[in-house]
Amino acid sequence: MVTIQKTTMIPILPLRGLLVYPSMVLHIDVGRSRSVAALEQAMLEDQLILLVTQKEVHDEQPHERDLHDIGTLAQVKQILKLPNGTLRVLVEGVTRASWTNYQALEKYTVVDIEVQEDTISKDMETQALMRMLLKYFEKYAESSNKITPETVQAVVDIEEPGRLADIIASHLPFKIADKQEVLEMLNVKKRLDHLIIRLHDEQEVLDLEQKISVKVKKSMERTQKEYYLREQMKAIQIELGDGEGKTGEVIELQNRIQESGMPESTQAAALKELDRYEKLPSASAESGVIRNYIEWLISLPWTEATEDRMDIAYAEQILNRDHDGLEKVKERVLEYLAVQQLKKSLRGPILCLVGPPGVGKTSLARSIAESLDRKFVRISLGGVRDESEIRGHRRTYVGAMPGRIIQGMKKAGTINPVFLLDEIDKMSNDFRGDPAAAMLEVLDPAQNNSFSDHYIEEPYDLSNVLFIATANDLSTIPGPLLDRMEVISIAGYTELEKSLITTNHLIPKQLREHGLKKAQFVMKEDAVLDIIRYYTREAGVRGLERQIATLCRKVAKVIVSGEKKRVTVNAKSLEQILGKHRFRYGQAEKENQVGVATGLAYTTVGGDTLQIEVSLVPGKGKLQLTGKLGDVMKESAQTALSYVRTQTAKLKVDADYFDTHDIHIHVPEGAVPKDGPSAGITMATAIVSAILHRPIRREVGMTGEITLRGRVLPIGGLKEKTLSAHRAGLTTIICPKDNERDLEEIPEGVREQLTFKLVSSADEVLANALEGGF
Template sequence: MDKMKENIPLLPLRGLLVYPSMVLHIDVGRARSVAALEHAMVNDNQIFLATQKDLRVEQPTQEELYTIGTLVNVKQMLKLPNGTLRILVEGISRAKIVNYAEEEDFTIVDLEIHEDDSKKDAEIEALMRTLISYFEKYAKSSNKITTETIESVIDIDEPGRLTDIIASHLPLKIAEKQEILSIFNVKKRLDHLIIRLHDEQEVLNLEKKINSKVKQAMERTQKEYYLREQMKAIQSELGDRDGKSGEVADLRKRVDESGMPESTKKIALKELDRYEKLPAASAESGVIRNYLEWLVTLPWTESTTDRLDIAHAEEILNRDHDGLEKVKERILEYLSVRQLMQTIKGPILCLVGPPGVGKTSLARSVAESLDRNFVRISLGGVRDESEIRGHRRTYVGAMPGRIIQGMKKAGTINPVFLLDEIDKMSNDFRGDPSAAMLEVLDPEQNNTFSDHYLEEPYDLSKVLFIATANDLSTIPGPLLDRMEVISIAGYTEIEKIAITQNHLIPKQLKENGLKKSQLVIKDEAVVDLIRYYTREAGVRNLQRQIAALCRKAAKIIVSGDKKRVTVNSKVLIEMLGKHKFRYGQAETENQIGVATGLAYTTVGGDTLQIEVSITAGKGKLQLTGKLGDVMKESAQTALSYVRSLSDKLEIDADFFDKHDIHIHVPEGAVPKDGPSAGITMTTALVSAISNKPIKREIGMTGEITLRGRVLPIGGLKEKSLGAHRAGLTTIIIPKDNERDIDDIPETIREQLTFKPVSSAEEVLDIALMGGF
């Protein structure tokens, strides 16, 4: 039966809780607590202990104290030298605050006292036995409770007192202890403690398991340390003073500092452990050593900061290259986007054009404008897939592919990477390297590029890949699809003059040890060099001729004949010999049966003479000039179309049965093929049959159908440059190619007249003297 007790002094406790039946020493130092204690000692030695919810509060209020606490009897009080009171208290019973009153020096509370029911039934007896059994197991597992304590607990016959004594020996938090103190019902308290003891036993078992694992690990580490020390001693006795330990420590440090991904680092450390255990003379030891060396020397995080200055980039590109406006524009677009976005996948650019137009040097300029490292690999003649992806480490002499080798050479993860001559790759029984390049040049895949040697993914997504090629037709479709193609057609004569004066002459003077004042090449000589000593889309041969002039000038100066050499048109012939080419290939007069076509070759645009001769015979068509299948079919189509014009040409119906026709394309040793010679052959045939001359200043390009329709062609820009070099003034082009005229340099457009046509009759009307 609960009863009331009034005017009991309150002693707040910090981090401490007292159960009934417990005897405990408590140190008291706070002024209000000391006052409450003194009041209790004057009266009946009883005081109420309530625990604070927050230890940091110095003067707790009613809300900051638990309402349920313990009424205790103060058995003894001792004053310590530091002024603190040490008291010995004995718990009497649980109590609940029902009234709270703040006095001047201390706090007084009215309490509702709860006495435990000492009656026992079968259920309580069973719960007590279970609790004692759990407590014994726990005490033996924890090794913190003495045998005497266990025996004293077993002897307790009162259920309430049993729960309090056991609870006082458990390592519980204050809130958990308070929860047990607040359970007035003995049966519920027994249930609660059984559950708590079961949980504590589980925690103890886990602690033991963890401690056992830690101990085993420590023993294993100590054993390994001991064995390593023995190995060092043995190696020292054998003359290997440091053994592998110094090298392994250095490699371990480099692995940690490399910045490689965690998955790769894990593999590297595993291989390092294997390397450490292998004998130095082992063949596998060398293989692992090379592998680790590659891993730690590859750039994983090192990068250069892009210089995103559009004006600076434009200045460098214009300084190093004349012309090439589209390429420059594309590079500046990339820089502009890069400036707006912090991260952008590196584009894959493919510069396509004839030899000598500056594709490789352009890539170097791009790297300089970005302040990035530059690396170049040549793919010409590569026909083994392992050249790109590397060899498996199981092979003798295995090493990574050229891509990973290039990244190591670059030293950063974001270089400008030049893939030179990508159209010159081939394949054989060892695999197709172009298929291996698909992963390298795919922005969606190359962030996890897999090299057979490394066997770990490597990120290529920050690399700016630039490929170069002379001919797109030899690049496989899937590979070409991954690249952004930028066509470089070649240079106009005006651009070649600027390149010669601004770049080639200063470069060759420097390479041949000449000063600017020692060799002067006049403008007229530069023009003659371009017109009569070279015929190319680029400037490579032009550079060779300038180098030849520099060497001859050096000989003259060293011989003492002159201190200064000035080259004009006359001196040019003396130094380089007679003209090697005739400027322009346009006919000097109008010819019958000779038409000038325009061709696109791997060295740029060029002109192509098509000659037709008609002789008495039996209707035979003869084709010469090493023509390909497409050009042979174009000739057959052109002849069939011309035969359909018999009435308009006013020729006899049996003309074609009584005459042989011979179509010849000069320079018979050079293979020729392509689908754009149809209208040229038609014009030459009609001219030869009708005996009408063809205007010498006209060039033409376009395919023809049996009905006389003119179909579009490719490479108009390159063909226009070739026509301009050849001295032609008018070009007949298919109507559908009219949109491509804007791609032609303005200086060339001003000097050429373009005649778009949609039918062969229009072509004949423009090309033949007197019309058709």
């Protein structure tokens, strides 16, 4: 141990990024001129120099304020001059010392020092702290692999507590500030305790680093293994003549997924499935399922859209070109276009075209698509019983595939097609679910922007689709589903409209389909009217088109056989070609008859006329109903009879008349089911006619519900019933007064040819229906 005699004018050596503890032997490289001069001065005297660490490493010329207050008084053991001019000095730390009286001389700096002795008490606690510190140090040295066993043994042999703490601190990866903090701790117990805590923390950090290192190593090994296996697989596939094999296919699918424009969440799901697909062997059954699923996701339109043609005049031209009549539907489509043009964006409306077969519902939807320049997709819902037909099957099922909605979107290839849901009223349900309930999400504007198909399993936006549904009968459509659609009724065509449709559409179409030219087949206007009147009786034109097709076939045979080069069909020759008339046109009855009234009915195929017959025979007051009547119609007959029985005074019959006569009410065409309340006034009129033996006017048709007090209540389907009356040749219609608002829906050409009698009581009905009044 060096004895300190001199405490003044000690040369000082600032250290950068380095700290020397007492009892520590260390080589130091010195290059700064003042530091070299300080060393030379120390060698000239007693070889003592004060080593003080700088606060900032980058200071080239540190001043008094840039040095820590406590340093290490050291003895210079050896100086070696290196070729680059710097000195390599071997120093040994002697003791802690604080400094004062900083004096910057010409070549070096000197200070006065005061030795700082350790505060130590060798008791049991100190011994315990030393043992614990050694235990932690040995464990740290074993884990870190940076401290040699020889060093550990040398440290273990140290018996002095302060020196033990300093030597251990010198071997720990502390920052300079932390090492300076240890140097300034004069209380040895505090120093030992501080190092125990720091060693514990360092050990935890070291353990964590080792765990992370193991994970990284395993990950690297797995990545390298996968890379190696993939390269092997690629080489095998190339040898087998499979080109890039599955790897190339995966890369292609990945590019297609990223270019498809699907939402981020859907793209993430697709890439996840692609990763599974890549890892599965090609022979695996699941591999094919996943590949099919990815292909579906890629092939669906996610962003592709056609630009709507915002030309109302063009749209009107297309609609008028393809369809005569149907003004209400055309007006609704033009309204949609007008709003679309103003707002630039509009959720697709959900229209429901309701009407009898053959009125052009499907072809109208096709014309709407053409007028908008949109793709057209049609799916038929008739007979659909399984919910999975709409929502698709779960991928866990064998042969699973998306529902018809997603299939239709794939077929369209755009996100905004015109989507026709044909025969939506023909869906039914069974143990496999309710497809009508599944349609609720499709047709709900608040939900269909995130439609969920069981197969796709990702939300799909249907809000840009213009849905058009068709139906024959609204009564079979569930209420919640009907509530989501805008219903547009197509009642049927008038005789004039049918004539125009035949001339402008049906004849040219059938000529093309049968290979005939216009010059080979000419059909006179009177022949067109005769086909409409005597060979068809329908709301639409489907039967009419079949008759035209029959004519074309007959004409084709004549031309091919060489009998004629040109065939002209008029009213006279029509019967020779098509046979005898199938229907009568004109008055429903040739003459006024007793007990026979003409009623007007509304059916799923449009309006129709019904002949209601009543006969009275002596008996016991029984009421007999025939003609396959439904419950509602039977009740109407009983109500009509009850009303008539209250009118014995007006009818001038005996009070017991109804007890001595049986009444038989029959509605012809007994094989056809009939139901509804609107035959009430017709039955009452027929009963009164039979009782009074007063004929009913043959040109009168009637519809309306009757009450026990003789009030006439409103009915539905007046437009369809009126058109059927017009087709049957009736000229006067008796209907409830409350239905006056419905007269505006009847085509003007039909209204002008009919006389409407609006009634509110049965007496008014009888007054207008019976010959000679009531």
